[in-house]
Amino acid sequence: MARRSRFEIYLHILEAVAEGSKKPTHIMYRANLSWIRLKKYLNFLISQGLLRQNTNASTCTFSLTRKGREVLAYYKRLERLFHQEERKVFYPEIYVRYN
16 A cells, blocks of 8 residues: 555545544544554644544544535545546557457
8 A cells, every 4th residue: 555645644534534433543543543643633633723622521522623624525526526537538549449
């Protein structure tokens, strides 16, 4: 598996939270990160206003902010756009017609 960029890791964390993983350990497993790295990335996402940390008596959970949802939606639109363009690409030299 190829290494992920920071941007990809940030998006994987946002996706994990958006899909229902609210607790840090669940996010850690969904995003495939170590605990140390997860804390670093969570702190960055919180400082950028993309995630909100909710602390109750004994639990800590995370949720997307409005800005976080917008960033994730924008990424999804770009991803769909690129996948549509990939399907339109036609390489005539690859396709061989057999008679």
